[in-house]
Amino acid sequence: MLTYNFISTVQLGIKNLLLHKLRSGLTILGIIFGVCSVISMLAIGEGASYEAQEAIKKLGSNNIILRSLKPPANQSDTGGSRSFELEYGLTYEDGSRIQATIPGINFVLPMRMIRDKVRFGENFAACQIIGTKPFYPEIVAMEMLAGRFLTETDEKNRNNICVVTLSVARKLFPYQNPLDHSIKIGSTYYRVVGIGRETNTPEQRTQSGNSDGETLDQFVYIPLATARARFGETIIRGQFPSLEFEKVQLHEIRVNMADTAAVEAADPQIKTLLERFHKEADFEMIVPLQLLRQAEETKRIFNIVLGSIAAISLLVGGIGIMNIMLATVTERTREIGVRRALGAKKRDITLQFLVETIVLSIGGGLIGVVVGILVPVMVSLLADMKTIVTLWSVLLAFGISGAIGILFGIYPASTAAELDPIEALRHE
């Protein structure tokens, strides 16, 4: 009986709302926008941070990346003594010190990187020559497509062999199988023993529409010992007469830790260790795990900010509902008086108006959820942004809209119920 009358009350509420379609429509619009903006803003925020996190994860959350940095130019130094050989960066020593002292290390991967032109016959490509160790593929996600990677023997014998990435192979060997051919770097020939692809490095920088974007993975891998022997430690940059001489032993050291806990422990230790031997700030440390943590923190703040903006718009929608309901109560004062005279209790009147508010906000909430799921899809299609609609954001938005209906409905409804029936009946 009670439930049946409740259904009747809901039906009556819907009927009353439909009597003023424009008014109800405009009121509901506030809630629709509110719910829709909560869902879509959170979806866009979620999508953006997802992309950032994926990028960081590719660096490997178990890795600590050390890179040589050219220290900030010292004016007095360059001006006075004209020292044209600048020595900086990570050393082989650093690598072995880290390996020896820090617990929980899987690998310490030293890398030398030299930019140079690579030739085969008439074809050439500007490549990044990476001098590294045989366990490189275990730290940097790499897929061998043909042949093999560098071996310890190559390292020991300083073999003039190399592994090229697919994009290099395509450029130098348009019609041939590169394996066992020799390519020329500088003045030395290197025999190609394998072709690989770094799975986490995109082949091209994604520039919309431009298929000739800058290639990112033109790498040639040679044994570290070979690199040391062939290229020496001094790199000459620039053009005559303004030559720059730089002496850098290692450009990058990747420290692969056993697990994330080891990463956290090792992070300050490595920093302290290296700072003892590097007076100048000639290296940088990248800890993907920390970047990930920062990205998560950023995302959290982002969500709070977006969420509050959206919540404010829901609040505004709620105030709109309350405003309309107060006007409705005034307009229907006579009806309230009649209902009271005919036996309606205060709570019957409260329920009647509360139900109208809740129908408005729940209805608006439902439409808002639908629109709020569609908007991120549109954004993804039109703006090429990743968006993720999470279940919790939908529930949150819908819950808030329902709560707002009750919260902002209570005051007008109780105003209606508290009307003196005699006064209400006399109301014109």
Next chain:
Amino acid sequence: MNHDVIIRIEGLKKEYVLGSENIVRALAGVDLTITSGSYVAIMGPSGSGKSTMLNLLGCLDRPTAGRYFLGEEDVSTMSDDDLSRARGKRIGFIFQSYNLIPQLTVIENIQVPLFYQGESLAESYDRCVELAKLVGLADRLEHRPMQLSGGQQQRVAIARSLANNPLMILADEPTGNLDSKTGAEVLEMIDRLNEGGKTIVLVTHDEKVAKRAHRVLHMKDGLIDREVLQRTVPGGAKRQSNSGHFDSTVADSDTLQTLTPPTRAPGH
């Protein structure tokens, strides 16, 4: 105490405090007894306290002092919810300006009092259709009040006042907004309700309207100044023989039969 007495009022006072020193005494201690099946008119100039009397009789307000028994219940000290219940169960209202709910249809308007008694619209539908037939609006069930004439609207209000099978029908200037012809029709209908056994209390300032009652109370300065007993309408003598239960009207004329509201199913 006669079990026929449905309203017993003792020393009823109502004061309104308008300012710190300004107290309006609307009712100054009224004593009144109304028996079942009677037809009472309350008259008086404005300011005489008849509106206050109406509000108190209709359980819309509580007296400052005194007692008011409606049936067996003392309503003078009831809570707001109990007053609502008393109104819904025991009183049928007929207003000067009809006071139908504009967004509801004729049948839905008649159902409103029963809705608040906890009866579902489906349950009360058949009986309310009977009531609509009784007032001659069976063909207007789905019309809105705005589509009806004043007389028709007042007839809907009469049907509505009967829906809860009340102890008393309280009519406040029921013909005030009607022309004399439709007014007479409405009064005729009220007369016949009374003949059917309903207790009618009618507030008016129109002598002609009051003539139809068989008891006229003239109010002045918050008191019943004088009471006039009039020639009772035919059938009035029969009412005296009613056993107090106004549903079980012994009706021997056709008009009476047609205007006897269908009784509510037992158990309500």
